[in-house]
Amino acid sequence: MDRLDREILGILQQDARISYRDLGVRVGLSANATADRVRRMRREGVIRGFTVVVDPAADTAGGLVVFIDVTLRQDTTNEEFERQVARLPGITEVVHVTGAHDYLVRARAADPAALDGLLRRLKREAGVAQSNTRIALRAANHPGRL
DSSP: OHHHHHHHHHHHHTTTOOOOHHHHHHOOHHHHHHHHHHHHHHHHHHHOOOOOOOOOOGTEEEEEEEEEEEEOOOOOOHHHHHHHTSTTTTTEEEOSSSSSSSSEEEEEEHHHHHHHHHHHHHHHHHEEEEEEEEEHHHHHHSSTTT
């Protein structure tokens, strides 16, 4: 990856629906050259997909957005945890992190009882030894990004 690839990625992270023409104008390339770079980054796995950010106010299901710091049991591998957690309802993101915990899990739960059920399943089914849960109250500086 070079400087232009990083610049393209930065723009796509802000607006993944931007046209190749407009993206090319912003980075100083033709639409075809820009499309070639994006296709290459997708093929190489640099870009793993595109997503939609939903305004929580528009989500009629509502509920809690939570961040769960997870420490795995010693007998649980990262691969096993990632396989198991992918099967759990409400999980929206799983990030392997450095620091005191092994993973940061972002999830939605309808209510405190549903959150309790999710935490119990993480421990029982996904090999979690300890967890620390934080409930999101609102998104600062990025309305609609919870």
